[in-house]
Amino acid sequence: MTTKLISSIQNPFIRQLVQLKDKSRERKKSGTFLIEGEREVSLAFKGNYEIETVLFYPELFSLEQLNNLITLQTNLIEISKEVYEKLAYRDTTEGVLAIAKSKEHIISNLKFNTKNPLILVAEAPEKPGNIGALLRTADAANADAVIIANPKTDLYNPNIIRSSVGCVFTNQIATGTTTEIISFLKSKNINIYAAILQESVAYHTQDYTKPTAIVVGTEATGLSEEWRINATQNIIIPMQGEIDSMNVSVAAGILIFEAKRQRDFK
Structure with missing residues (x-):
């Protein structure tokens, strides 16, 4: 399992994810959205959503938990506490987020x-x-x-x-x-x-x-x-x-x- 690490909240990719979290316009424009929480990410996988990337903070979400959650093809990014707190929406944190593609609901x-x-x-x-x-x-x-x-x-x-x-x-x-x-x-x-x-x-x-x-x-x-x-x-x-x-x-x-x-x- 190969991962890369992002530790700065000034990273352009992280700043883009903050926009994705906060703005409906950005979600519609990119066709993607952010999911937070182990159960929610798991249900998105089960619901056949296309997961582009999983981000995890290892002190809250272990590698063992990660192995049980993702597929072999999932792109992984390890993030720092500061980055996780910037992206997390909930107070009760679990240490894992995902970027998924929206579905059409016609x-x-x-x-x-x-x-x-x-x-x-x-x-x-x-x-x-x-x-x-x-x-x-x-x-x-x-x-x-x-x-x-x-x-x-x-x-x-x-x-x-x-x-x-x-x-x-x-x-x-x-x-x-x-x-x-x-x-x-x-x-x-x-x-x-x-x-x-x-x-x-x-x-x-x-x-x-x-x-x-x-x-x-x-x-x-x-x-x-x-x-x-x-x-x-x-x-x-x-x-x-x-x-x-x-x-x-x-x-x-x-x-x-x-x-x-x-x-x-x-």
Whole structure:
């Protein structure tokens, strides 16, 4: 195993990686992004992401751990503590980072291994923490895909990778406009259940055992009118307290696990 050492934060390559970490524009321009953490890097390998380089700080991440993580072809760079702290995004550090190539998330590329897919759709989620939580929920439910309509942030934002604990790599993900996604779902004969107040029924009264897309919006604005008009059925989670909405990832979890419950006991 051959590695090179970079010890200065003024190194041009390291300065480029800082830009990659901090700026969405740089990620889009280069088609690459930075991953931090052993589990996250491992899941990226497992998710067939092309890993260009792995960087490690040997006092935190041993050669034995490195051998268990990488392939023989992986390009390796040993970095100093100063460089690692400059690149690391999290306070709880593990000593390993990777540079990976972004994937295209075109909706027409979605492939389902079942004739009865279960899909989670989120319209215009803004907060990386919410997007990460949605991806964790989808992974936990083993959903067939996550589709993000009208995305407000890029999927490879470090906050999304962190809050999803790497589930950005374990889910099949697509993005598109609301119109494109509705057209795709209808072309595949997938029932659309939109979580929306208007013309809605209680979520547990519906049958999710057929091809199903669960659609959620933001707490602030909810779903757009286009979903209300095109849904197979609008659904609601009855509220019994003083407030009339809940966090989008919590709502998504309730809805998608009701679909799982029905399918498990079908």
